[in-house]
Amino acid sequence: MDMKISEAARLFPFLLLGGVLLTGCGSSAKQDQQQQMPAQELPVITIKSTPASMFTEYTTSLQGRVNVEVRAQVDGSLLKVLVDEGQYVKAGQPLFKIDDRVYREQVNTAAAAIQSAEAGLANAQVEIDKLTPLVQNKVVSEIQLKVAKANYQTAKANVEQAKAQLASAKINLGYTTITAPVSGYIGRLTQRVGSLVGRSTAEPLTVLSDVQEIYGYFSVGEAEFIRFKERYPGKTLEEKLRNVPGVTLILADGSEYPQKGKVQMGEGQFDKATGSISLRATFPNSGGILRSGNTGKIRISEENPSALIVPQESTLEMQDKIFVYTLADSNKVKATPITVGGKSGNAYVVKTGVKEGDKVVFTGLGSLQDGMKIIPKPINTDSVYKAQLSMK
Numbered sequence: 001m002d003m004k005i006s007e008a009a010r011l012f013p014f015l016l017l018g019g020v021l022l023t024g025c026g027s028s029a030k031q032d033q034q035q036q037m038p039a040q041e042l043p044v045i046t047i048k049s050t051p052a053s054m055f056t057e058y059t060t061s062l063q064g065r066v067n068v069e070v071r072a073q074v075d076g077s078l079l080k081v082l083v084d085e086g087q088y089v090k091a092g093q094p095l096f097k098i099d100d101r102v103y104r105e106q107v108n109t110a111a112a113a114i115q116s117a118e119a120g121l122a123n124a125q126v127e128i129d130k131l132t133p134l135v136q137n138k139v140v141s142e143i144q145l146k147v148a149k150a151n152y153q154t155a156k157a158n159v160e161q162a163k164a165q166l167a168s169a170k171i172n173l174g175y176t177t178i179t180a181p182v183s184g185y186i187g188r189l190t191q192r193v194g195s196l197v198g199r200s201t202a203e204p205l206t207v208l209s210d211v212q213e214i215y216g217y218f219s220v221g222e223a224e225f226i227r228f229k230e231r232y233p234g235k236t237l238e239e240k241l242r243n244v245p246g247v248t249l250i251l252a253d254g255s256e257y258p259q260k261g262k263v264q265m266g267e268g269q270f271d272k273a274t275g276s277i278s279l280r281a282t283f284p285n286s287g288g289i290l291r292s293g294n295t296g297k298i299r300i301s302e303e304n305p306s307a308l309i310v311p312q313e314s315t316l317e318m319q320d321k322i323f324v325y326t327l328a329d330s331n332k333v334k335a336t337p338i339t340v341g342g343k344s345g346n347a348y349v350v351k352t353g354v355k356e357g358d359k360v361v362f363t364g365l366g367s368l369q370d371g372m373k374i375i376p377k378p379i380n381t382d383s384v385y386k387a388q389l390s391m392k
Contacts, residue, residue, distance in 0.1 A: 041375040043362040044327055045314070045384050047354050052307040052344040052389055055299045057250065058218035060281070062294040064209035066182050071205060072098060073175040075198030078191055085189055088288065089180045089208070096205055098197065100176035107173050110166035117158040124152035184210035185291065214283045214290045216249060216261065218298045219276040231302055241265065247281050250297040259284050263300070302342075308350040310338065311388045314362050315348065322348070325368050327359035327376055335370045345389040 080097035083089055127148040134140045187207035191197055197205065220228060234240035246260030261283040270277045281298050283290065315338070316323045322340055325333040338353030354360065361368065362379060 039331070039373045039375045040364065040367070041377050042364045042368075043379045044359050044376040045311075045362045045379060045381045047308055047310070047350075047356055047358045047360060048381055048385070049306040049308055049356050050385055050389075051303070051305050052309060052347075052349060053301055054304045054307060054342040054344045054349045055248075055301040056342045057297040057299050058220070060216040060218045060249075060296055060298045062290055062292060062296065063215045063217070064184065064211040064292040065213040065215065066184065066208075066210035067292055068181050068184075068208045068210075069204035070095060070178060070181070070208055071199070072096070072178065072197040072201060073199060074098060074103065074172050075200075076100070076102070076176065076196070078193055078195045078197050081189060081191075081193055083186050083189075083206075085186055085206075087186045088184070089186060090183045091180055093180045094177050095180055095186070096178040098176040098178070100173055103169065103173040103176055106169040107166065110162065110169040114159065114162040114166055117155065117162040121152070121155040121159050124148065124155040128152055178205065180208055182208060182210045183212070184208045185288070209292045211285050211288060211291060214285045214292075214294075216281040216283065216296070216298050217278055218281070219271075219274065219278050221276050222270060225277055237265070245301065248299040248301070249281070249283055250299055252295055257283065257290070257296075261298070304344075304349060307344065308354065308356065309344065309347045309385055309388065310350050310354065310360060311347045311362065311384060312343075313346075314360055314365070316365055324354065325361040325365055326354065327361070327374075330373065331376055332371055332373050333361060333368055347385070347388040 076098040078096060079099045082094050082096060089095065128145070131140060131145045131148050135142050135145045185208070187209065189206050190203045191201075191205055229237065229240055232240040232243040234243050241263050244263045247263055249257035249261060251257055261281040264280045264282060310324055314324055316335075321337050323335045323337050326336045328334045336353055338348070339351040340348045341351040342349045359376065361374070362384065368374075
């Protein structure tokens with residue numbers, strides 16, 4: 001047994017060396033095989049600067065100009081629901097009806113209390129009228145007249161109090177008919193006929209959205225916000241925002257909303273947690289196509305007289321970075337990261353990574369590897385740019 005272990009220990013270095021040689025041979029063979037593979041013929045374009053309408057897109061969530069929670073202001077049983085979900089209503093239109101019998105009786109009680117108070121006031125006045133000549137003739141003491149006048153003031157206050165109670169009762173009675181505070185669209189109805197509703201009800205009866213104008217909120221980073229301000233003339237931020245051209249809303253299905261929007265301030269300061277500031281784009285919505293809760297993208301365009309353009313199909317995205325394959329010496333390709341400053345049509349506007357005159361593989365990137373040799377097939381860059389920039 002000991003002899004077998006000793007023999008194995010003696011042979012182990014040679015076995016290890018053999019494994020290394022086999023591995024080395026395999027790697028060398030793989031490299032040889034890669035070198036022996038025929039070079040692909042791939043189209044190549046030459047990077048040029050060209051005028052382009054550049055755009056940047058920001059994710060947005062849309063909200064109506066006014067979103068009002070409709071709630072009951074008095075307690076009672078829901079007697080009628082006068083609208084349906086999604087219905088357009090005008091300001092002042094009745095929406096819900098609460099059983100008003102209790103509140104009508106309160107109005108009647110308050111009205112009776114006024115009559116009683118007014119009778120008391122009349123009695124107090126009679127007492128004053130009776131005592132006044134008696135005091136003047138010194139039949140009764142003056143103190144009795146003062147007491148009568150004080151009672152009159154008390155009766156007068158009782159009348160005013162009763163009137164206030166009647167006004168309050170009428171207000172509560174009016175609250176039994178819940179009307180639309182603004183014009184807009186009815187949201188989800190949370191309560192049905194027969195439900196007990198009131199001021200303590202957790203959920204609103206519905207949410208009413210005024211969508212004659214739609215607000216699209218989007219966030220911009222601090223550095224991007226500084227560049228954003230530098231693009232447009234004006235001494236103040238408000239003036240610069242007024243000079244921002246109309247922005248485009250890209251809907252969830254990729255289509256463009258037909259009416260342009262205007263950029264306005266959304267918040268007055270940066271969010272410390274995210275390092276961004278919120279802006280707001282306002283879009284007219286007279287047709288009611290847009291609703292609160294819609295999502296999309298805000299597209300802000302600007303003219304760039306000298307943009308370096310790379311078609312999107314000439315790029316690869318890996319680990320949140322964008323790469324192109326540039327043509328290096330001996331027709332070998334090199335994976336080169338680029339920094340994108342925006343989009344124009346179906347192309348990227350490049351800030352860094354490539355320069356004018358660089359050659360980039362146009363299509364067929366899926367099978368390429370860094371350092372692989374190709375047969376470049378030059379194509380008309382102007383034609384490619386024209387096609388790419390015309391796409392939406």
